[in-house]
Amino acid sequence: MATSFKSASGLKKVRGLGSAKSGVHHWWLQRVTAAGNFVLGLWFALSLLLMPNLDHASVVAWIAQPLVAVPLMLLILSAFWHARLGIQVLIEDYVHAEGLKLISVLALNFFILGTGAVALFSVARIAFGA
Amino acid sequence: MADSRPLSPHLSVFKWRVHMATSIFHRVTGNALAFGGLVLFTWWLAAAATSREAYETFVSVARSPIGWIVWVGLSWTFFHHLVSGVRHLLMDTGWGYELGLAKSVATITWVMGLVLTGLFWAVYFYGLN
Numbered sequence: 001m002a003t004s005f006k007s008a009s010g011l012k013k014v015r016g017l018g019s020a021k022s023g024v025h026h027w028w029l030q031r032v033t034a035a036g037n038f039v040l041g042l043w044f045a046l047s048l049l050l051m052p053n054l055d056h057a058s059v060v061a062w063i064a065q066p067l068v069a070v071p072l073m074l075l076i077l078s079a080f081w082h083a084r085l086g087i088q089v090l091i092e093d094y095v096h097a098e099g100l101k102l103i104s105v106l107a108l109n110f111f112i113l114g115t116g117a118v119a120l121f122s123v124a125r126i127a128f129g130a
Numbered sequence: 131m132a133d134s135r136p137l138s139p140h141l142s143v144f145k146w147r148v149h150m151a152t153s154i155f156h157r158v159t160g161n162a163l164a165f166g167g168l169v170l171f172t173w174w175l176a177a178a179a180t181s182r183e184a185y186e187t188f189v190s191v192a193r194s195p196i197g198w199i200v201w202v203g204l205s206w207t208f209f210h211h212l213v214s215g216v217r218h219l220l221m222d223t224g225w226g227y228e229l230g231l232a233k234s235v236a237t238i239t240w241v242m243g244l245v246l247t248g249l250f251w252a253v254y255f256y257g258l259n
Contacts (some may be wrong), residue, residue, distance in 0.1 A: 031222065034215050041212060056185040057132050059178050079171075083164035090161060119172040122179035 030085045034077030040071055060126055069127035072119055080116035084108060149236040152214060159211040167204055205250055211244030 007104055017023045047068070051058055087108050095101040144150050177188040190196055217239050220226055226235050 017188060034219065056178065056182045080168060083168055086160045087164055115168060115172045119175050122175035125179040
């Protein structure tokens with residue numbers, strides 16, 4: 001009997017799910033997007049400095065290049081997902097009432113998906129020459 | 131009562147030391163970037179995609195005195211969170227927990243965040259030469 005308990009807890013460990021039922025998925029994605037943000041964020045900051053001008057024509061011409069539009073879209077995905085994960089932990093740490101916590105996380109998801117979609121669509125619109 | 135159970139983080143209990151402050155400010159800067167930075171970033175992209183007039187509206191707000199304060203603050207927030215994030219990734223590997231080292235690394239985080247912000251604006255205003 002003792003061995004069956006042992007193997008059950010061993011299986012749990014292998015699956016790595018823990019009390020949140022999702023294992024280290026959230027934690028790991030926070031790190032993956034952090035690495036993405038590091039590279040793409042520095043690229044974006046450097047690009048802003050290297051652009052001769054930040055007026056409308058220059059910015060649109062810059063975004064319209066495929067090798068700018070694609071990393072810019074990747075930056076949007078990585079940064080918005082990273083922000084979503086980070087704010088979720090903030091909510092879970094400070095909002096203790098279950099109902100309010102649920103609504104806050106829901107609102108967060110809508111906010112991130114909403115603004116993220118606008119950002120992605122804007123780059124696509126410029127890139128496809130509208 | 132489930133609501134009265136002590137739950138982390140105990141901001142009012144922790145002693146304010148540089149490594150603790152670095153950890154708290156990683157969260158503060160992260161959320162400022164999420165709510166401030168990403169919204170302004172989206173506005174900038176949407177304005178550029180909409181029209182020259184929409185972009186001009188963005189620029190007029192961006193170049194106002196409050197706009198400049200926001201850009202300087204946001205740039206520091208970005209670089210500080212970036213350096214602080216690298217610190218967290220290093221600590222994820224199990225490195226940097228000895229008291230002396232933890233304190234030094236936290237202090238370096240603040241210095242590097244400020245230096246990178248300074249460098250950014252120096253290049254912005256004076257170019258790479």
